[in-house]
Amino acid sequence: MTSPPFGTDGSASLGPYVRAIRSHALLFMAVALAAVGTAALLLSVRSPTYEATAELLVTPLPQADRTFLGIALLRDSPDPTRTMQTAAAVISSPIAAARTAQGLGGNATRRSVENAVVVEPVGESNVIAITAQAESAGRAANLANRYAANALKVTSEVLREQVVSAIAQSRAALQRSAVPSPESNMRLSELRAVRDRGDPTLSLSQLARPPTAPTDAPAWLVLALALVAGVTLAAIAAVLTERLDRRVRDVDELFALAPIAVLARVPAVGRGERNWPALDVPPAVRESFRTLQIQIEQRRSDRGQASSTIVVTSPSSGDGKTTAAICLALALVAAGHDVILLDCDLRRPDIGSRLRLDASSGLEALLSSDTTLAAKLQSLDKVRTLRVLPAVGGVGDVANMQLLSRRAADILAEASSLADYVIVDTPPLGTVGDALALAPYADELLLVGRTHHSDRRAVESTVALLQRANTPPTGWVVIGDIIRRRDTYHYAGSDAAASQRRSRNRSSVR
Numbered sequence: 061m062t063s064p065p066f067g068t069d070g071s072a073s074l075g076p077y078v079r080a081i082r083s084h085a086l087l088f089m090a091v092a093l094a095a096v097g098t099a100a101l102l103l104s105v106r107s108p109t110y111e112a113t114a115e116l117l118v119t120p121l122p123q124a125d126r127t128f129l130g131i132a133l134l135r136d137s138p139d140p141t142r143t144m145q146t147a148a149a150v151i152s153s154p155i156a157a158a159r160t161a162q163g164l165g166g167n168a169t170r171r172s173v174e175n176a177v178v179v180e181p182v183g184e185s186n187v188i189a190i191t192a193q194a195e196s197a198g199r200a201a202n203l204a205n206r207y208a209a210n211a212l213k214v215t216s217e218v219l220r221e222q223v224v225s226a227i228a229q230s231r232a233a234l235q236r237s238a239v240p241s242p243e244s245n246m247r248l249s250e251l252r253a254v255r256d257r258g259d260p261t262l263s264l265s266q267l268a269r270p271p272t273a274p275t276d277a278p279a280w281l282v283l284a285l286a287l288v289a290g291v292t293l294a295a296i297a298a299v300l301t302e303r304l305d306r307r308v309r310d311v312d313e314l315f316a317l318a319p320i321a322v323l324a325r326v327p328a329v330g331r332g333e334r335n336w337p338a339l340d341v342p343p344a345v346r347e348s349f350r351t352l353q354i355q356i357e358q359r360r361s362d363r364g365q366a367s368s369t370i371v372v373t374s375p376s377s378g379d380g381k382t383t384a385a386i387c388l389a390l391a392l393v394a395a396g397h398d399v400i401l402l403d404c405d406l407r408r409p410d411i412g413s414r415l416r417l418d419a420s421s422g423l424e425a426l427l428s429s430d431t432t433l434a435a436k437l438q439s440l441d442k443v444r445t446l447r448v449l450p451a452v453g454g455v456g457d458v459a460n461m462q463l464l465s466r467r468a469a470d471i472l473a474e475a476s477s478l479a480d481y482v483i484v485d486t487p488p489l490g491t492v493g494d495a496l497a498l499a500p501y502a503d504e505l506l507l508v509g510r511t512h513h514s515d516r517r518a519v520e521s522t523v524a525l526l527q528r529a530n531t532p533p534t535g536w537v538v539i540g541d542i543i544r545r546r547d548t549y550h551y552a553g554s555d556a557a558a559s560q561r562r563s564r565n566r567s568s569v570r
Contacts, residue, residue: 080302095290108274197270204268216258321535371502375490380539412450490518
């Protein structure tokens with residue numbers, strides 16, 4: 061048996077992701093809906109945001125200007141971008157923010173104004189934009205205009221102190237000069253103009269106007285983006301959960317882990333059928349094992365054998381191997397064969413309790429004495445052609461398993477001489493290796509897997525053990541397969557009488 065592939069179309073395939081989402085559909089839906097619900101909740105409490113922009117024009121002085129030497133006015137530079145950034149830094153004044161907050165009143169503070177106002181150059185132009193955000197259009201425009209006015213006032217006040225000092229120095233120079241030069245008089249005149257009118261390099265270009273609509277993203281866009289984010293997070297959650305979950309999801313995954321024939325797909329039974337007695341198999345389950353029984357009979361016929369030994373194991377505990385062994389035995393008995401069912405799972409024997417037999421005189425008693433197998437076999441009252449060797453298990457099971465390994469050939473040979481089919485229930489091979497001791501005597505080795513239960517690592521371990529033992533299994537018996545629609549063929553014979561009784565009861569009531 062070759063090593064099974066873990067995929068059929070490479071790592072780039074979307075198959076694993078689609079499988080993860082389908083397997084965890086509820087988680088996927090919950091995460092996606094939670095993202096959309098959160099966005100809807102935030103939208104319901106969101107206040108609208110309006111933006112208004114006032115513009116200041118920057119007119120820097122030429123580098124060659126000597127009129128305002130020693131005064132901190134903006135001057136042109138080889139890098140216009142740097143000049144505009146310097147102007148924006150001058151306008152972004154904490155004093156202007158504090159005065160704006162004081163003028164607004166209410167709960168406005170310097171920090172809130174600074175958080176609501178953005179001062180930045182507009183592209184490569186000579187314009188500085190003062191953009192303010194507020195919960196109403198009028199408040200946004202008022203905030204931007206107040207900040208612009210206060211910024212100009214603050215720069216003019218700082219500049220006025222320097223200009224007043226420069227005027228005093230110019231007057232003193234003129235008084236000392238016998239013949240004042242025209243340049244000195246012109247400089248004095250320009251200094252006075254700056255003192256009276258303010259900073260000549262900054263001026264209000266455009267007042268902010270109340271916006272006509274809020275700047276928030278529309279609700280439909282927010283919900284659409286939330287849905288995209290939710291679906292992405294949901295897919296990631298589903299894939300992570302799939303990676304952490306070691307259970308095999310479906311038949312395809314079982315086959316991918318161990319590419320051997322799927323001989324039977326046993327459907328998941330309804331709630332009313334889950335606790336069915338061992339001898340009262342639900343119709344859909346019975347038909348699945350009848351399909352398996354026919355294949356087993358054909359394989360024995362092809363080999364020309366008078367008897368066939370079938371070893372049943374599974375990758376992990378709870379996969380349904382004991383149920384499969386019992387149901388296969390009943391299917392073979394129903395087909396007219398003599399069947400012996402051996403419970404060789406000394407770790408957790410279950411056949412005796414399932415069939416209500418006395419396990420104390422079963423396999424352990426046979427191994428500890430010189431009696432024959434025939435003397436220890438127990439028959440069922442309702443199924444006389446099915447004989448069973450139950451087991452107790454528990455203390456000493458490892459020692460008994462070693463003893464069983466030594467006597468397996470003789471026991472199975474005697475069983476084959478007494479029945480058409482010998483079915484051997486063994487411990488899960490992916491957990492313990494007991495089944496390997498019996499596998500060499502098997503004509504058929506059935507692996508029982510259970511969807512949404514079988515451990516993925518146990519399946520891989522089982523495959524590896526069988527490869528090393530050079531013991532290829534016959535095929536899978538998959539328990540718990542999902543049937544989307546109830547097929548009436550499964551119930552055609554068994555439900556007919558019950559249906560007639562129900563019809564008669566309804567008629568008598570009417």
